[in-house]
Amino acid sequence: MYDAIIVGAGACGLMCAAQAGLRGKKTLLIERNEKPGAKILISGGGRCNYTNLGTSIENFVSENPKFLNAAFQQWTVADTLNFFESHGIFGEEKTLGQLFPSSNKAKDIVAVFTKILFQTQQDIMLNTQVLAVAKVGDYFELTIQSEKGKSVLKTGKVVLASGGLPVVKLGASDFALRVAKQFGMDIVPTAPALVPLTITGKEAEWYASLSGNAVFARVFNKEISFEENILFTHWGLSGPAILQISSYWRAGQEFFIDLMPLQSMEALIKEERTLGGRRTLAQLIQPYFTKKMVDALGKFLPIQVKIASMSKAEAKLVVETLHKFKVKAAGDKGYDKAEVMRGGVSTDNLTPKTMEAKAIPGLYFGGEAVDITGWLGGYNFQWAWASGYAIAQAL
Known part of the structure; x- marks a missing residue:
């Protein structure tokens, strides 16, 4: 048994697993790609604009931007800087508050998380797709498809950090939205954003x-x-x-x-x-x-x-x-040319401090799947880190 199973090893999922591990929790991270952080690795032309020094709720599109306050109070831009600096990543401001690692290598950002996951003995399953999530009594059952075939995992808590619809070649899907709908949650209409x-x-x-x-x-x-x-x-x-x-x-x-x-x-x-x-x-x-x-x-x-x-x-x-x-x-130009997805799981369905579904205890949503869309320039990463951290504190 795991304290939680996290679906999606993107920015939010990686931060959530890392922070949960640092709190002594045991998580399983499931990723459909062959390596974690696929979207991080291509962001900013492979350089990764990992936060913005001027981040505020005004830099986000949402039906309720104030929802961000609770997460941003728990995990600030200063926390992002301190976190990465403590692992040897120092930022360089390029323009308009955009911060890139001084090495200009997105892989260095991903390496921070893989190191923490290893040190805190978190488990990760790659090349594995979650096909379904069901609530059975007090537990969730996840049907997964891996190289070994289909199987079912059981856990008390599930974190859906599987992103949005951009970019299909990186394994993007509407899985989190489908699960939310399945549990009767509201979805704000989605569309490509930050797109030509x-x-x-x-x-x-x-x-x-x-x-x-x-x-x-x-x-x-x-x-x-x-x-x-x-x-x-x-x-x-x-x-x-x-x-x-x-x-x-x-x-x-x-x-x-x-x-x-x-x-x-x-x-x-x-x-x-x-x-x-x-x-x-x-x-x-x-x-x-x-x-x-x-x-x-x-x-x-x-x-x-x-x-x-x-x-x-x-x-x-x-x-x-x-x-x-x-x-x-x-x-x-559509989702394959979009940086992010607009819309998603309505924030009305989630508890701001923990990202837990109000009506389904133990089910959490973070990152791009939620109706929170940042401007270009590192804002979406700051939201991913903050939501991943907030969820980890509740696991």
Whole structure:
């Protein structure tokens, strides 16, 4: 008998097993992949942005972001730093509070956990899939499929840290959501998040012509704005600012791009007029964009008109276009290109301090399976560590 069986050896599951082991508990960690931490290993291009120094509940999308308070009070960013530093991992801040291991190797993060699991004698089963979870009396029965065939395990507590729907090739599935539904729990509708957006129809060719061009921009809608790079692609838009806004985007909605967030186009035109206005619009904006971008903007703007000859209506069009470029995306690139899943097990069903299902004692949910979705930049890892720690304290 184990104190708990943990399904999924991702960030949340690994932290949960490690912290439970450090408390003297005995757990079994079940992972369908051939090695633990598969998603950790590919995160940040193999470098792993493992937390963000500026983490707060404002950096998360959820029907109830305040649910995070209980976990974040138990496990803070400082706790994450101290935990990894005590195991030889020192962080380097790259940008916007994003922390990476100084070695730039995600495998070093995973190694911290495998070492703790070994030292605390936790068990791990790899290449093993949990097919079903059933409640039988005071216990749970887990039907598993391993290389040895099917078998049934019995335990008093089950932790579902099996992630969400991105990325299928890493074994992603909706298993945690199916189990939650089976036990009558509510699910907030799910969708890809932190995901590139696609453009179709008459505008598609224009975006495709700019493929490979990156621009520092402010991407915004009525809810929120992000200032980071955007990247034009042959199918639409990507880059950090686009991934960020995608978590707040729904099909059919518009959003806007300020292509010159650090300048005022109105002021630049006014200044140019005082100097005689001999330059064309193309010459005026050339320092801020690639030639290809300037040429492409010619579809919308009178780029060959001299500033002195520009009418008030044309000047207004220039300001509106460059500071409030309207985008109507057709869709997104789906779960296999998404960093995370939006939605999941409703926080209304869980006790904030322990992540235990209110109606099913002994059943816990953490990490990406829960309706908590962080911004790009290490926030989702901080949630995974915090929820894994919180659950471990209750085992």
